[in-house]
Amino acid sequence: xxxxxxxxxxxxxxxxxxxxxxxxxxxxxxxxxxxxxxxxxxxxxxxxxxxxxxxxxxxxxxxxxxxxxxxxxxxxxxxxxxxxxxxxxxxxxxxxxxxxxxxxxxxxxxxxxxxxxxxxxxxxxxxxxxxxxxxxxxxxxxxxxxxxxxxxxxxxxxxxxxxxxxxxxxxxxxxxxxxxxxxxxxxxxxxxxxxxxxxxxxxxxxxxxxxxxxxxxxxxxxxxxxxxxxxxxxxxxxxxxxxxxxxxxxxxxxxxxxxxxxxxxxxxxxxxxxxxxxxxxxxx
Amino acid sequence: xxxxxxxxxxxxxxxxxxxxxxxxxxxxxxxxxxxxxxxxxxxxxxxxxxxxxxxxxxxxxxxxxxxxxxxxxxxxxxxxxxxxxxxxxxxxxxxxxxxxxxxxxxxxxxxxxxxxxxxxxxxxxxxxxxxxxxxxxxxxxxxxxxxxxxxxxxxxxxxxxxxxxxxxxxxxxxxxxxxxxxxxxxxxxxxxxxxxxxxxxxxxxxxxxxxxxxxxxxxxxxxxxxxxxxxxxxxxxxxxxxxxxxxxxxxxxxxxxxxxxxxxxxxxxxxxxxxxxxxxxxxxx
Amino acid sequence: xxxxxxxxxxxxxxxxxxxxxxxxxxxxxxxxxxxxxxxxxxxxxxxxxxxxxxxxxxxxxxxxxxxxxxxxxxxxxxxxxxxxxxxxxxxxxxxxxxxxxxxxxxxxxxxxxxxxxxxxxxxxxxxxxxxxxxxxxxxxxxxxxxxxxxxxxxxxxxxxxxxxxxxxxxxxxxxxxxxxxxxxxxxxxxxxxxxxxxxxxxxxxxxxxxxxxxxxxxxxxxxxxxxxxxxxxxxxxxxxxxxxxxxxxxxxxxxxxxxxxxxxxxxxxxxxxxxxxxx
Numbered sequence: 001x002x003x004x005x006x007x008x009x010x011x012x013x014x015x016x017x018x019x020x021x022x023x024x025x026x027x028x029x030x031x032x033x034x035x036x037x038x039x040x041x042x043x044x045x046x047x048x049x050x051x052x053x054x055x056x057x058x059x060x061x062x063x064x065x066x067x068x069x070x071x072x073x074x075x076x077x078x079x080x081x082x083x084x085x086x087x088x089x090x091x092x093x094x095x096x097x098x099x100x101x102x103x104x105x106x107x108x109x110x111x112x113x114x115x116x117x118x119x120x121x122x123x124x125x126x127x128x129x130x131x132x133x134x135x136x137x138x139x140x141x142x143x144x145x146x147x148x149x150x151x152x153x154x155x156x157x158x159x160x161x162x163x164x165x166x167x168x169x170x171x172x173x174x175x176x177x178x179x180x181x182x183x184x185x186x187x188x189x190x191x192x193x194x195x196x197x198x199x200x201x202x203x204x205x206x207x208x209x210x211x212x213x214x215x216x217x218x219x220x221x222x223x224x225x226x227x228x229x230x231x232x233x234x235x236x237x238x239x240x241x242x243x244x245x246x247x248x249x250x251x252x253x254x255x256x257x258x259x260x261x262x263x264x265x266x267x268x269x270x271x272x273x274x275x276x277x278x279x280x281x282x283x284x
Numbered sequence: 285x286x287x288x289x290x291x292x293x294x295x296x297x298x299x300x301x302x303x304x305x306x307x308x309x310x311x312x313x314x315x316x317x318x319x320x321x322x323x324x325x326x327x328x329x330x331x332x333x334x335x336x337x338x339x340x341x342x343x344x345x346x347x348x349x350x351x352x353x354x355x356x357x358x359x360x361x362x363x364x365x366x367x368x369x370x371x372x373x374x375x376x377x378x379x380x381x382x383x384x385x386x387x388x389x390x391x392x393x394x395x396x397x398x399x400x401x402x403x404x405x406x407x408x409x410x411x412x413x414x415x416x417x418x419x420x421x422x423x424x425x426x427x428x429x430x431x432x433x434x435x436x437x438x439x440x441x442x443x444x445x446x447x448x449x450x451x452x453x454x455x456x457x458x459x460x461x462x463x464x465x466x467x468x469x470x471x472x473x474x475x476x477x478x479x480x481x482x483x484x485x486x487x488x489x490x491x492x493x494x495x496x497x498x499x500x501x502x503x504x505x506x507x508x509x510x511x512x513x514x515x516x517x518x519x520x521x522x523x524x525x526x527x528x529x530x531x532x533x534x535x536x537x538x539x540x541x542x543x544x545x546x547x548x549x550x551x552x553x554x555x556x557x558x559x560x561x562x563x564x565x566x567x568x569x
Numbered sequence: 570x571x572x573x574x575x576x577x578x579x580x581x582x583x584x585x586x587x588x589x590x591x592x593x594x595x596x597x598x599x600x601x602x603x604x605x606x607x608x609x610x611x612x613x614x615x616x617x618x619x620x621x622x623x624x625x626x627x628x629x630x631x632x633x634x635x636x637x638x639x640x641x642x643x644x645x646x647x648x649x650x651x652x653x654x655x656x657x658x659x660x661x662x663x664x665x666x667x668x669x670x671x672x673x674x675x676x677x678x679x680x681x682x683x684x685x686x687x688x689x690x691x692x693x694x695x696x697x698x699x700x701x702x703x704x705x706x707x708x709x710x711x712x713x714x715x716x717x718x719x720x721x722x723x724x725x726x727x728x729x730x731x732x733x734x735x736x737x738x739x740x741x742x743x744x745x746x747x748x749x750x751x752x753x754x755x756x757x758x759x760x761x762x763x764x765x766x767x768x769x770x771x772x773x774x775x776x777x778x779x780x781x782x783x784x785x786x787x788x789x790x791x792x793x794x795x796x797x798x799x800x801x802x803x804x805x806x807x808x809x810x811x812x813x814x815x816x817x818x819x820x821x822x823x824x825x826x827x828x829x830x831x832x833x834x835x836x837x838x839x840x841x842x843x844x845x846x847x848x
Contacts, residue, residue: 045459045461046429046459046461046462055757058761060757060760060761083763086760086761086762086763087763090761091758091761092761093754093757093758093761096758098751098754098755098758098784098787098788099755099758099759099762099780099784100784101779101780101783101784101787111759111762111764111780112762112763115762115763115764115765116763146787149328149329150328150329151328160762161761161762164762164763176457177456177457178328179327179328179486179525179526180327180486180488180525180526180527181327181328181525181526182327182328206459206460209530246461247460248460250530251489251530251531251534251552252530252534254552255531255534255552255555255556255559256556258552258553258555258556259556259559259560262556262557262560263560264559264560264563273533273534273537276534276537276538277537277538277540277541280538280541280542280559280563281541283563284541284566337798340802342798342801342802364804367801367802367803367804368804371802371803372798372799372802374795374798374799376792376795378747378792379791379792379795379796379799380795380796380799381743382739382740382743382796382799382800382803383711383739383743384709384710384711384739384742384743385709385711387814388711388814388815391813391814391815392800392803392805393803393804394812394814395811395812395813395814396803396804396805396806396809396811397804398809398810398811398812399812400812401812401813401814401815401816404812404814405814408814424746425743426743426746426747426750440803441803444803444804
């Protein structure tokens with residue numbers, strides 16, 4: 001086992017009891033190693049198994065076959081390991097603001113740490129650290145979650161997961177339904193979290209712009225199989241295959257592909273605006 | 285000049301909340317012409333959903349007047365006709381489908397209008413075919429994808445033989461394929477059936493296909509014009525909490541290297557064409 | 570996946586039973602139940618059982634599915650059978666079997682009459698259940714609602730809000746799967762924050778569900794508000810007259826079904842008179 005690997009999946013299979021081989025949300029032998037501190041984006045069409053995959057990481061689902069190792073430890077080994085996995089892998093679901101339930105934002109963020117049975121002082125410290133990491137103003141902490149704006153609710157909910165200080169943070173569609181400003185804030189939050197904690201992040205997203213902006217590596221799931229795994233440049237260079245799976249590439253990549261079709265000699269693996277600038281500068 | 289279908293005349297609206305009361309709509313004036321495709325953009329909390337609900341009398345103005353085909357939305361007796369003409373599709377696909385079977389849901393509107401049963405049947409089948417959901421007419425809504433549910437909601441509006449569809453962030457919760465299918469359907473209904481569309485969204489790319497773009501911020505109109513005009517004003521858009529569509533953003537960034545790139549580039553094709561042209565010019569210079 | 574749940578137990582099909590009018594099916598199911606209670610001896614019971622089996626065949630619902638719907642009642646059937654077997658003893662009964670318990674000289678006596686009653690009751694319960702599940706297997710929940718609404722329409726004259734009641738049933742049918750799915754999602758989200766929903770004392774578990782119930786209620790209210798907007802936008806007022814796309818229409822087959830049930834009733838009564846009532 002490689003000491004720098006944070007999440008390792010070995011031949012992970014999952015089928016729902018009554019579903020067949022081709023039923024949606026299954027997994028068919030996914031093997032994967034995620035380097036500690038990196039950000040892995042998981043992309044795939046709806047039903048490709050993304051959500052099923054991440055629900056294995058904190059033992060919400062039990063694999064039909066295969067193993068999940070978090071920091072080298074099999075999380076399905078026994079009851080204790082399962083419970084531990086809940087805190088070592090912070091799983092933040094889609095539209096997490098719908099899980100807020102406490103009277104105040106502060107209490108809601110403290111829910112996870114409380115379940116970890118940490119001392120009161122440590123809980124308070126973590127709540128404030130988490131609020132800072134997600135960019136939530138301390139003045140909002142004593143408010144009711146119902147008084148927050150949409151973007152603030154989303155960040156408060158993420159803080160509730162971040163406050164458990166997990167070794168791996170999993171975000172399922174964190175920018176879904178947000179406006180451009182909210183998306184920008186979410187990007188900034190993810191960057192800040194990585195910079196300040198050095199923890200591993202897994203990001204599920206339908207937005208190729210999110211992926212292009214944030215990911216170190218990309219895993220492409222297609223009908224439960226790991227169809228591609230590589231750097232964003234490697235994955236986005238295979239645009240035709242992605243499109244066949246019902247996925248797309250970032251707009252910048254598409255524009256550069258059009259340029260190549262027009263006979264302009266630009267590289268295929270361009271996916272951010274900065275890279276595009278670089279490539280055009282190279283032509284002049 | 286086509287006649288306006290929906291007119292907002294100096295409309296203001298306050299939610300009746302005690303304490304802080306910043307108006308959700310402030311002196312709004314605009315018109316949506318018959319057969320037009322108008323996009324209304326704005327960040328969360330800019331008042332764009334309030335504007336949507338003002339269109340069919342779900343909310344009535346605290347000051348000013350909203351008219352649909354000349355009918356004042358603040359008069360109770362007009363509401364039936366207004367709501368028949370202006371159909372709404374809301375953000376959450378789950379919370380607007382009423383019946384446990386797709387075709388029963390599409391029939392809901394015409395049933396409320398007391399249309400004769402055989403006529404409802406005909407309209408339901410036609411509307412479902414129009415949005416490409418006829419084969420799912422006996423499906424249970426909770427087994428459909430988000431994009432399919434939104435198309436069922438559009439069929440529900442069409443079955444009322446409406447003039448206009450107001451889509452209140454109807455694509456916000458969909459995956460890219462669902463969003464694409466819904467946009468395709470709406471565009472086709474506008475182009476081929478002449479149905480007026482008011483598309484409320486925060487996806488800039490969707491607005492590039494509109495005839496006209498309105499930008500709201502803080503309850504009032506911040507910008508308006510054709511997509512090319514509005515998206516040529518990146519600073520004003522940013523001040524309203526929005527951004528340029530991706531191709532325009534790329535063109536703007538590349539202008540430091542290719543100063544001859546024009547502004548107001550909207551589609552990917554236009555962007556690639558403009559870059560290629562600018563490169564040729566650059567090489568020629 | 571939870572998304573696969575189906576409300577009720579409708580079995581999609583096109584049998585004569587499926588095609589019958591929902592009102593007629595509701596009324597005839599009720600009539601059949603009365604017939605089952607009227608029957609008084611093994612001959613009439615046999616006739617009823619035959620009729621129920623014939624209906625089951627006619628519905629083309631797979632036998633396995635029908636058996637599955639009978640399963641929940643097995644315990645009740647066993648329980649009542651045992652009671653009937655053991656407690657039907659008086660001076661006029663004929664002992665079939667005597668099991669001496671070596672305790673205070675107690676003896677368990679199984680009588681012929683007890684055995685008869687046990688069998689009789691069992692067949693009755695099974696027929697009752699079979700016929701009512703055939704109703705739900707061959708009628709969609711929405712048609713059931715519509716049928717019920719029509720049958721209860723006379724009550725509207727007594728100011729009973731029948732239409733509103735039917736609309737509530739429709740919405741409930743539509744939203745139960747959505748809310749089940751949502752509950753599942755919220756439970757997973759809170760489990761991911763370390764909430765323990767599976768172990769602990771009853772009180773602890775009830776407390777552990779607060780983080781699930783609060784968001785569920787908030788969300789249900791939000792859904793209700795949005796749904797009200799959507800319904801109003803489509804010209805629903807709650808008070809106005811409405812038409813219905815699906816008109817319930819009585820056809821020849823419905824009258825045939827009616828005649829068949831009447832015939833069955835006649836047969837059962839005749840057999841009761843002819844052979845006397847034993848129960």
